[in-house]
Structure formats: structure tokens, C-alpha cells
Amino acid sequence: MIDIKEINKIYKTGNIEVHALKDINLQIQEGEFVAITGPSGSGKSTFMNIIGCLDRATSGIYILDDAMIDDLSDNELASIRNEKIGFVFQSFNLLSRTSALKNVELPMMYAGVPRKERKERAMEALRRVGLEDRVDHKPNELSGGQKQRVAVARALVNKPAIILADEPTGNLDSKSTQEVMDLFKSLNEEGATILIVTHEQEIAEQTKRMITFKDGEIIVDKELKREGNI
Amino acid sequence: MLLIETFRVALQSLWINKLRSSLTILGLVIGILSVVVITTLGNAAQADMTSAFDEYGRGRINVNLLFNANRSVQYRDFFSDDDIDALEGMESDVAAVSPELRRWMNIQHGNKQMRIDMMGVNSNYNKVERIDLIRGRFFTEEDVLGRRNVMVLDEKAARYLFGSVDIIGEVVSLSTGNFSVELMIIGVDKLPDSAILNMAQGDYSYGYMPITVASRMYFTDRYPRFMLQAQEGLDLNIVSERILNLLERRNKERGMYRVFTREGEFNQVTQGLGFLTATVSGIAAISLLVGGIGIMNIMLVSVTERTREIGIRKAIGAKMSVIMLQFLVEAVILSIVGGFLGLLIGGAISFGIVNMLGLPFLISKNSIMLAFLFSTVVGVVFGVYPAHKASKLDPIEALRYE
Numbered sequence A: 001m002i003d004i005k006e007i008n009k010i011y012k013t014g015n016i017e018v019h020a021l022k023d024i025n026l027q028i029q030e031g032e033f034v035a036i037t038g039p040s041g042s043g044k045s046t047f048m049n050i051i052g053c054l055d056r057a058t059s060g061i062y063i064l065d066d067a068m069i070d071d072l073s074d075n076e077l078a079s080i081r082n083e084k085i086g087f088v089f090q091s092f093n094l095l096s097r098t099s100a101l102k103n104v105e106l107p108m109m110y111a112g113v114p115r116k117e118r119k120e121r122a123m124e125a126l127r128r129v130g131l132e133d134r135v136d137h138k139p140n141e142l143s144g145g146q147k148q149r150v151a152v153a154r155a156l157v158n159k160p161a162i163i164l165a166d167e168p169t170g171n172l173d174s175k176s177t178q179e180v181m182d183l184f185k186s187l188n189e190e191g192a193t194i195l196i197v198t199h200e201q202e203i204a205e206q207t208k209r210m211i212t213f214k215d216g217e218i219i220v221d222k223e224l225k226r227e228g229n230i
Numbered sequence B: 001m002l003l004i005e006t007f008r009v010a011l012q013s014l015w016i017n018k019l020r021s022s023l024t025i026l027g028l029v030i031g032i033l034s035v036v037v038i039t040t041l042g043n044a045a046q047a048d049m050t051s052a053f054d055e056y057g058r059g060r061i062n063v064n065l066l067f068n069a070n071r072s073v074q075y076r077d078f079f080s081d082d083d084i085d086a087l088e089g090m091e092s093d094v095a096a097v098s099p100e101l102r103r104w105m106n107i108q109h110g111n112k113q114m115r116i117d118m119m120g121v122n123s124n125y126n127k128v129e130r131i132d133l134i135r136g137r138f139f140t141e142e143d144v145l146g147r148r149n150v151m152v153l154d155e156k157a158a159r160y161l162f163g164s165v166d167i168i169g170e171v172v173s174l175s176t177g178n179f180s181v182e183l184m185i186i187g188v189d190k191l192p193d194s195a196i197l198n199m200a201q202g203d204y205s206y207g208y209m210p211i212t213v214a215s216r217m218y219f220t221d222r223y224p225r226f227m228l229q230a231q232e233g234l235d236l237n238i239v240s241e242r243i244l245n246l247l248e249r250r251n252k253e254r255g256m257y258r259v260f261t262r263e264g265e266f267n268q269v270t271q272g273l274g275f276l277t278a279t280v281s282g283i284a285a286i287s288l289l290v291g292g293i294g295i296m297n298i299m300l301v302s303v304t305e306r307t308r309e310i311g312i313r314k315a316i317g318a319k320m321s322v323i324m325l326q327f328l329v330e331a332v333i334l335s336i337v338g339g340f341l342g343l344l345i346g347g348a349i350s351f352g353i354v355n356m357l358g359l360p361f362l363i364s365k366n367s368i369m370l371a372f373l374f375s376t377v378v379g380v381v382f383g384v385y386p387a388h389k390a391s392k393l394d395p396i397e398a399l400r401y402e
């Protein structure tokens, strides 16, 4: 489903060039549950942003569901993000003065889903993450774990091809971390493709495949469990 | 995405920042408000003057002897009764003529006295000037020919001297220099309807007496001025020309006279008023510009402040056009609400003022449309740049923004 060939990312800041990704080759199939680990600055976020169509590679080919992402315009990338990708960020990135429900409705709003259906599906998604009694709460009235579950609900509500989570548990205590991980696990069991960036070994071990970055290169790519991989 | 949706989102974010939103539109509110007040007052004044003109003086011509012409004034330059008769003879042009002898006099009744503008005129005068008596009658040809000591007083003087307008048959004494005469009041003239005329007149008062009585008081049977009502529908310039021709045939030198038409005077006044209104509203319109810049300023602040929000929206799939539209709609909503409030408050203020002055309240559909159109344009013009800036933000950088 994801096919990456010879991807490079070079950041230029004035005269300084940072080679953040070096000739990355990778394939991810539908239904995979992948942990991406590696030291800080190794290129994990850069990689996730490219996968998530938030950023473009400097060179290389990225194919997502038969679409050549490199050829697409900014607006087409916005549509891809809307339809095929669900993001979960370390810092939640919820709209602060907007209720949980409205936050979850947001991707559907940009997809042009009618109001009534939007609300129903948002309620359903919030129920899925166990927050049906918090729909009218604003982010500042929710705990970190609850906020991240709202973010997960928002990520899954448009039924994306992949859910990308960049250190989703980085700001959470261990109890909330486990809640969010359990959520990802069950979503994956239901068929969702999930990529999680983490530097915690315990979290990585709960996934089915672990990819380790170092200095912009993949140094380890191993399967953790036999079951589930196609 | 649907426009309605964008509209709802925009309203939400404006509502969240209520105080700021209201302060933002304040400039625009004041701008629209001042334009509305000024134009309404200007229109009211113009309408008042126009209706006053329709009432007093359409088709009226005054001919005055010039005292500052090339040569000094001689006895023969004044108009005689024969001249007036000759003018009256121009029946196809002239409906009525009256000579006028006019002087400031002292009017006295009991222990009350005041200055009054006394005009000696003939019985045709009420066809030349609109005389609107609330009591009694105007003087007749018999009063004039019989040199009867009667007069018509204006309402203001009547109320001042008598505290009432029911004064028919009362006698007042008038004096100028060392000559004085007792006149009986036979009529009371109503104040003009025009609030502006009344205001402009202040405590000015006037009275009419038969020209024959005035002649005797001033020891003259020659008049420096006459007023004339042209026949209906005639071009006053042509009539004026014919009058001057007639006077010329009667040995009057053209250069010694000045012809006034009320039309000319009124046009000057209303044109001046129109120009004044336009100029002052033009100046007020500058405050609209300031209001627009205020909106742009706040929208720019808002874009910077909401960089992260923009990042989130983009990450989730908002296209550039959607973000652009969202901020543009916010700016337009702000400006339309500002325009609406300005219209409402401006309308209320001008209604109050106009009512107080007794002027007609005229607010045209056009000016309402114009106010809305203008504020929408202000919103679009000053909202485009911030909205464009928002739509161009890079999602990753926007998400990283603290």
C-alpha cells in the first residue's frame, strides 16, 4: 500500500544542509502495525511527515494506494490527507476552543460530509475511544489521555488508509499511554494500518513490526509477531 | 466545502473573541455612522429647503434699484406708481406686482416693544409672497387706496407683544425716527413651515402695511424695489428680460437695476448644501478607510495567533481556498456587522436630531444598500491580504508554531 523508493530529504537552512533522510526504501502493507524508533534527530518525524503528505521528499518516489504522491499539487495533497490519512500528534493538536465533538467532525467537514451524518459518525468515533460522555468538553477540560483519545477519534473518523502517530504517548502518563496503545491495537485488529513513532521500547514491542532509524537511515526492520502480517 | 459551513466556523471564531471583534468593528461603525448622520441631515435640510421653496417663491422675481451702480442714484431711477401699473399691464407675463417700501421700525403695545421689519406693500402682495394668515385678513385695494391705518403682523411678534394671536382689532404704535403712527391689526401671518427658515430667522419679525401709509410716513411716492409674480410655467429669465425691456422703454437705465429670482437663490442654497453634505461625508468616509485598516490589522494578528489552528486544519485536509475563504468570511462578517450597526446607530441618531429640528426624516434605500455594499467591499479589500497569508502557511511550520 505504501511503496517508498530512494527517498531523500535535505533541509537547507542558509548554507547549512541537513540530510535528514538518506535513500530510504520501504514497503508497508495494508493492516500493518509498525513502530518507528530511533534516537532523537534520526529523521523519524521527517519520514512521518512525508508519509502523511504534509511534506515532500527532496528526491525519490512515494506511491500511496497507486497514487504518485510526488506529482500532486498542494491542494491534491490536502485531499489525500483528508481522505487517506489520520494524524495523531504528540501535542494533540486539537482546536482549543472547540468541543471534542466538533474537533472530531472537522475532517468530515472538509470532506463535505452532510451535517447530520457528520455528527452521527463523530459520536460513533468518540464512543469507539470511550469518550461518549465527554463530547461537549473542550480540550482544556480534558486530561492528556482523553485529549489524545479525541485526537485518535478524529484520526479514524474519515476511515483513513493509514493512521500516523508521531510520539502519541510522549506527553502521557503510563496509564493513559496504555489506554491509547490498547486503542491502537484494537483498531489494528479491526484492520487499520497504523504507524507509530516512539522511542519507548515497551511501546514498540506492542506493535508487529519495528523499524529503527539512525542518522536518516533505516538500520533495523524486523517483524515482532508472526500473526497479522500479510 | 460549503459556504454555510465556512460561515458558521467564522461566526464561531468571531464569537469566541467577542470583545476583540467588537473593538475591531468600532472604527467601521463610527465611520458608517457619521456618513449616515451627515447625509441624512444634509438630505433633510435639502428637502426642507425645497419644500419651502415650493411654498414661498416659485415664479417670483424681485427688481432692486442698485445704490452702488456706475453713477449715483437719481430720483427718476426709483419706480413710480405708473411704472407699477405698466408692469401690471404685461398681463401675459405678470400675474401680480407690488412695490415695496421697507424700514426697520419700533413696534409698541403697552409696555412691550420690539424692532420689526415693516414692509409697505399693495394688496396684490399676497399673490407675490405667500401670505398664510392664521387670523384676520390681508389688506384690500380699498385699504390701500383709502390709506387706512391697518397692518398685518407676524405670529412671532404677535405672541411677543400680546402673548396671543387673537389680536384682530388691537392697535399698536409704530415709530421710525421722529415719526410715529398708530395702526390697527387686521391679520396675523403664520410662521413658515420650514424649520430651517425659522431657525435662520431667529427673532426676526416683520409686518405689512399699505404702501400708501408707508409713503406718507417716509415722505416719498417712489419705490426702490418691486416684487413680481410671473404667470405660471414661464421661464423666469425670459420674463425678467421682458421686464427690463419695459423699464427701458420707460426711461430706466438697465445698469441701475438688479433682478433676483427666488429660483436662483434657492438653487444656490441647495447646491451649496449638497456640496457641503458631499464634502463632509467624504471626510467622514476617510474614517471608513481607517476602520478597514483596523480590520486588516486585527485579521493579521488573528492569522499569526491562529497559526497553529491553521496548521491543524491544513493537516486534516483543509485546502488553501478553504482557509482563505474562512478568514475572508470573518473579515466580511466583521465589516457587514460594523456597517449594520453603523447604519442602525447612525439612523437612530439622525432620526433624533432631525426630529428635534422638525425636519423630514429621509433615509433612502439606496444609501442603505450603499452602506452595506461599502462595508462588504471594505471587508473584502482589507481581508484579502490576511486571508491569503493564512492560506499560504506551510502546514508543518504552522503545526510547530508555539
Ligand SMILES: Nc1ncnc2c1ncn2[C@@H]1O[C@H](COP(=O)(O)OP(=O)(O)O)[C@@H](O)[C@H]1O
Pocket: A011, A012, A013, A018, A019, A020, A038, A039, A040, A041, A042, A043, A044, A045, A046, A047
Ligand atoms: N524544518 C527543518 N529545517 C531544518 N532541519 C530540520 C527541519 N526539520 C528537521 N530537521 C533536521 O532533520 C533531522 C531529522 O529531524 P526529525 O525528523 O525531526 O527527527 P526525529 O523526529 O527523529 O527526532 C534533524 O537533524 C533535524 O534537526
Ligand SMILES: [Mg+2]
Pocket: A044, A045, A046
Ligand atoms: Mg520527532
